[in-house]
Amino acid sequence: MTMKMLTPAFAVQRDTDRCIRCRVCVNQCANEVHYMDEDGWMWVDEDRCVGCQRCGVLCPTHALSITEFPMQFRSNRYWTPSHIREIYAQAQTGGVLLTGMGNPRLYRSFFDHLLLNASQVTNPSIDPLREPMELTTYLGNKDMDKPDQEKPQLRLKVPVMFAAMSYGAVSLNVQKSLAMAAREMGTMWNTGEGGLHADLREYSPNTIVQVASGRFGVNPDYLQAAAAVEIKIGQGAKPGIGGHLPGEKVTPDVAQTRMIPTWSDAISPAPHHDIYSIEDLAQLVETLKVATGYTKPIAVKVAAVHNIAAIASGIVRAGADIVVIDGFRGATGAAPLRIRDNTGIPIEVALAQVHQRLLDEGIRQRASLVVSGGIRSSADVIKAIILGADAVYIGTAALIALGCHMCQCCFTGRCNWGIATTDPHLSKRLNPHLGAEMAANLLRAWEHEIKEMMGGMGINSVDSLRGNRLMLRGIGLERHELELLGVLAAGE
Amino acid sequence: MLRREGEIRIPSGCAIAGIINRQGERFGGSDIIASIANMHQRSNGLGGGFAAYGIYPEYQDYYALHIYYDDETARQLTENYLNQNFRIVVNEMLPLRPLRRIVDAPLIWRYFVRPREEKLMLTHMGEDDFIFQAVMWINDCLRGAFVASSGKNMGAFKGVGYPEDLGEFFRLEEYHAYLWTAHGRFPTNTPGWWGGAHPFTLLNWSVVHNGEISSYSTNRRFLEMYGYKCSLQTDTEVIAYTFDFLMRKQQLSLEETLDVIAAPFWTSIQKDAQARLRRRYAALLLNGPFSIIVATGNGLVAVNDRIKLRPLVAGTRGNYLYVASEESAIRVVAPVLEKIWTPGGGEPVVGLLNDMEGLTAVPDQQSRSA
Numbered sequence A: 001m002t003m004k005m006l007t008p009a010f011a012v013q014r015d016t017d018r019c020i021r022c023r024v025c026v027n028q029c030a031n032e033v034h035y036m037d038e039d040g041w042m043w044v045d046e047d048r049c050v051g052c053q054r055c056g057v058l059c060p061t062h063a064l065s066i067t068e069f070p071m072q073f074r075s076n077r078y079w080t081p082s083h084i085r086e087i088y089a090q091a092q093t094g095g096v097l098l099t100g101m102g103n104p105r106l107y108r109s110f111f112d113h114l115l116l117n118a119s120q121v122t123n124p125s126i127d128p129l130r131e132p133m134e135l136t137t138y139l140g141n142k143d144m145d146k147p148d149q150e151k152p153q154l155r156l157k158v159p160v161m162f163a164a165m166s167y168g169a170v171s172l173n174v175q176k177s178l179a180m181a182a183r184e185m186g187t188m189w190n191t192g193e194g195g196l197h198a199d200l201r202e203y204s205p206n207t208i209v210q211v212a213s214g215r216f217g218v219n220p221d222y223l224q225a226a227a228a229v230e231i232k233i234g235q236g237a238k239p240g241i242g243g244h245l246p247g248e249k250v251t252p253d254v255a256q257t258r259m260i261p262t263w264s265d266a267i268s269p270a271p272h273h274d275i276y277s278i279e280d281l282a283q284l285v286e287t288l289k290v291a292t293g294y295t296k297p298i299a300v301k302v303a304a305v306h307n308i309a310a311i312a313s314g315i316v317r318a319g320a321d322i323v324v325i326d327g328f329r330g331a332t333g334a335a336p337l338r339i340r341d342n343t344g345i346p347i348e349v350a351l352a353q354v355h356q357r358l359l360d361e362g363i364r365q366r367a368s369l370v371v372s373g374g375i376r377s378s379a380d381v382i383k384a385i386i387l388g389a390d391a392v393y394i395g396t397a398a399l400i401a402l403g404c405h406m407c408q409c410c411f412t413g414r415c416n417w418g419i420a421t422t423d424p425h426l427s428k429r430l431n432p433h434l435g436a437e438m439a440a441n442l443l444r445a446w447e448h449e450i451k452e453m454m455g456g457m458g459i460n461s462v463d464s465l466r467g468n469r470l471m472l473r474g475i476g477l478e479r480h481e482l483e484l485l486g487v488l489a490a491g492e
Numbered sequence B: 001m002l003r004r005e006g007e008i009r010i011p012s013g014c015a016i017a018g019i020i021n022r023q024g025e026r027f028g029g030s031d032i033i034a035s036i037a038n039m040h041q042r043s044n045g046l047g048g049g050f051a052a053y054g055i056y057p058e059y060q061d062y063y064a065l066h067i068y069y070d071d072e073t074a075r076q077l078t079e080n081y082l083n084q085n086f087r088i089v090v091n092e093m094l095p096l097r098p099l100r101r102i103v104d105a106p107l108i109w110r111y112f113v114r115p116r117e118e119k120l121m122l123t124h125m126g127e128d129d130f131i132f133q134a135v136m137w138i139n140d141c142l143r144g145a146f147v148a149s150s151g152k153n154m155g156a157f158k159g160v161g162y163p164e165d166l167g168e169f170f171r172l173e174e175y176h177a178y179l180w181t182a183h184g185r186f187p188t189n190t191p192g193w194w195g196g197a198h199p200f201t202l203l204n205w206s207v208v209h210n211g212e213i214s215s216y217s218t219n220r221r222f223l224e225m226y227g228y229k230c231s232l233q234t235d236t237e238v239i240a241y242t243f244d245f246l247m248r249k250q251q252l253s254l255e256e257t258l259d260v261i262a263a264p265f266w267t268s269i270q271k272d273a274q275a276r277l278r279r280r281y282a283a284l285l286l287n288g289p290f291s292i293i294v295a296t297g298n299g300l301v302a303v304n305d306r307i308k309l310r311p312l313v314a315g316t317r318g319n320y321l322y323v324a325s326e327e328s329a330i331r332v333v334a335p336v337l338e339k340i341w342t343p344g345g346g347e348p349v350v351g352l353l354n355d356m357e358g359l360t361a362v363p364d365q366q367s368r369s370a
Helices: A024-028 A054-058 A081-093 A172-185 A198-206 A220-225 A252-258 A278-291 A308-317 A337-342 A347-360 A378-387 A396-401 A432-457 A479-485 B030-037 B072-085 B117-123 B127-141 B163-169 B216-224 B235-249 B254-261 B272-280 B327-331
Strands: A010-014 A034-036 A042-044 A064-068 A114-116 A137-139 A154-156 A160-162 A207-211 A228-232 A243-245 A266-268 A298-303 A322-326 A368-372 A391-394 A472-474 B012-021 B048-053 B063-069 B086-093 B107-115 B145-149 B154-159 B179-187 B200-202 B205-211 B290-296 B299-304 B313-317 B320-324 B339-341 B349-352
Touching: A010 A042, A024 A034, A024 A054, A054 A064, A114 A378, A114 A432, A137 A368, A160 A172, A160 A432, A172 A198, A172 A432, A198 A207, A207 A220, A220 A278, A228 A278, A228 A322, A278 A298, A278 A308, A298 A308, A308 A322, A308 A347, A322 A347, A347 A368, A347 A378, A347 A479, A347 B216, A378 A391, A378 A432, A378 A472, A391 A396, A396 A432, A472 A479, B012 B030, B012 B290, B012 B299, B012 B327, B030 B048, B030 B163, B030 B179, B030 B327, B048 B163, B048 B205, B048 B290, B063 B072, B063 B127, B063 B154, B072 B086, B072 B107, B072 B127, B072 B145, B107 B117, B107 B127, B117 B127, B127 B145, B145 B154, B154 B163, B163 B179, B179 B205, B179 B290, B179 B299, B200 B235, B205 B235, B216 B235, B235 B254, B235 B290, B254 B272, B254 B299, B299 B320, B313 B327, B320 B327, B320 B349
Parallel strands: A160 A391, A207 A228, A228 A298, A298 A322, A322 A368, A368 A391
Antiparallel strands: A010 A064, A034 A042, A114 A472, A137 A154, A243 A266, B012 B179, B012 B205, B012 B320, B048 B154, B048 B179, B063 B107, B063 B145, B086 B107, B200 B205, B205 B290, B290 B299, B299 B349, B313 B320, B313 B339
């Protein structure tokens, strides 16, 4: 038995002068916020609203506006509205709070405290419209015994890839959009732990397949099809936590792709049950190399946690060709809220430390470094590269390009934008051809911006940017933070 | 307080010049001084220097160390270290000509040395590697001491001042070399530090450089993985170490080395081997505007950055090859040339001694008994 304690989170306001009773809002809202009674009156059930803005955006007369519900708790700097709301929710359900997307809390973003350099007088800036500007990046082990015995390399025309999002967590149309955009832009998309759908086999040369703790969809064909294989140990949104795709999302198509029974829960254990230590990881890396005939780079993805520099070093020594580090801003389709908001460390610091550690140990050549978790713009990309990354993954930014409005309710399966859902009616709202164009446009725009910034610095190859920390200055950072990031302060 | 170079990184503009007699005939320092002096406006009196090859034939089996000291204490500490590790056959002050325009000169000493046999045995190192470590250690750890050059049958003469004044100060007219390079410097601040002047050297390598390496921090971090200590914090230092690393340690040819430091654009790479080199040594691409002259005992190579953001001209007459930032600096010493040209971006000008196959690193003296 529960007692009502809360106002709705959002207020839905309808301008009745504008509303033409077309019922677009009724049809569009999978949460059933809007309905029309038999007399033609429009009603709303605001308790169901998640603030995804689908109705407001599609309303042909802009009669709808969605705002945060105006009633406020009595002001308290310590007991914030979210603390109070979360306690009410737990008092009613007795459950772990679930959420979606990345950590939204106000921790310091180091990206926002770093400034780029530019050339003046002593060094000419370069105009990317007149001079070649190279973003081509190769991922893989570059430490070779003989010059002609190169290990497999992954070629990226732009150092930005689409992060792992599984079919099941997102709709097939999302994966189609990203796969097409990756092919168009000469980069990679990642299957996540959900197998590779038959319709996406044609994008194999631009596909990274994931092997995660549930081993869903993993078979010899799957490994052969990929350009690279990624072992997923953890993700930034929920380090140390496994995954759970609820049975109601496991449609026949999802089930077939994952190689599991229809409508059954798909549970990825927290650890790989064949990896309880670093030497076990080395065996899986080697196994996958053997399974793919030493023709593909093997990546290992981990969440950025406290001891990340030592962990990354171990991963390189375990034979990984690419180390992927996902920061604490990394997103997810579903995670326990407390874990998402309180676990892990910022990607900027993790990256700076890992890059330096691999250099100090003389093993930086043995693996490429890919980072993810909260990359919001081309400026974040270039800063990550300067801190030492070879490339980045974007997940949230890619979904926003496809229409995501960050309502953080991915886990409900009722995504009105057709993204985080397997419901066929909702999924078809995302046209994969349009989606591909928007995702490719995002990369194209970022590519232009990165070239402009590089040209300003007088650098015409991304190779010369990687780890070039003199190109960054910190602003508003403490001395120890500057030291961790390996950058000087603005003015120094 | 202004921090001295070595504690802080300072960009600078410059003039460079080089002359080689490809028959190995030695000639005095007056031509190279005239050549660099012709480009007086390209420097600002805060640095200049010369490298000369073939000047110590009587000691050609010994490493010639030119060492700068801030004071007597630094010298004593360094000499203690040298005595422990090297057999020193000559230990003398470098002959100098005091000039009013050259001030604050450090104590400059010259040593001809070979590593002690027992030290080589203990460290399992070849002579070159031993010297390499010693130079790194002195520059990094011995305060007030700085190794200006450490090759065989060659030496660097550099300091704060205009290059033509430094030429007089170092009495270069008394030296005879078959290969000379020179540098006039225009640093953008700093009161000037003798160690910060060009050429930068390591073993037989010397580099004079006009430009700014925007990839410095990337190059440096990579080189540090292999034991190089960039104690001087200048771009030029990483060029010298890059050549040493690629050619001496990694045994790349000159052509391959140039494919790394001034790599062709991806779109114009034809050969797999070039692409592999570029991927492998991506962090050693020298990015930003530069023209450089890199010399070793058997020749020189002059090259620009790949989009030619700094000037470089080359000319030939008989057995002589001239390179300089400006044509006038060549014409002033060789008014009539058989050929004169402006190399394109990344396109090397190579001048080798006739009897040599190609530009190579210092011949590695692995045979300790030699």
